[in-house]
Amino acid sequence: MAKCTKCGAELQHDFKFCTECGERISKTLEIKKKIEEKKRKEITKTIKCPSCGETTQIQGSIGARVAVICPKCSTKGFFQFR
Ligand SMILES: [Zn+2]
Ligand SMILES: [Zn+2]
Numbered sequence: 001m002a003k004c005t006k007c008g009a010e011l012q013h014d015f016k017f018c019t020e021c022g023e024r025i026s027k028t029l030e031i032k033k034k035i036e037e038k039k040r041k042e043i044t045k046t047i048k049c050p051s052c053g054e055t056t057q058i059q060g061s062i063g064a065r066v067a068v069i070c071p072k073c074s075t076k077g078f079f080q081f082r
Contacts, residue, residue: 038062043081051075 002011002025009020017024044059047068054072060081068077 045079045081047079049073049075050077 002015003009004011004018004020004023004025006023007018007021009018011018011025015025040061042059042061044057046055046057048055049070049072052070052073052075054070056068056071058066058068058079060066060079062081064081066079066081068079069075070077
């Protein structure tokens with residue numbers, strides 16, 4: 001169920017305007033916002049060093065390419081978040 005961004009009234013899905021306050025409901029704006037939130041969200045991944053087997057945790061957002069340096073043997077690598 002959609003909610004009016006202005007007054008918080010619950011709306012039927014096919015209403016273009018809020019029945020309480022008349023605020024215009026933009027569905028596309030809401031979807032865009034959700035995609036941006038998803039993109040911005042930081043995720044933590046545990047990765048394993050290919051040369052010594054040491055595991056390390058890295059943080060990044062989806063789509064980001066992060067440079068990783070092994071804390072044990074200093075092997076450098078890249079990790080692609082997806
Ligand atoms: Zn409203
Ligand atoms: Zn290592």
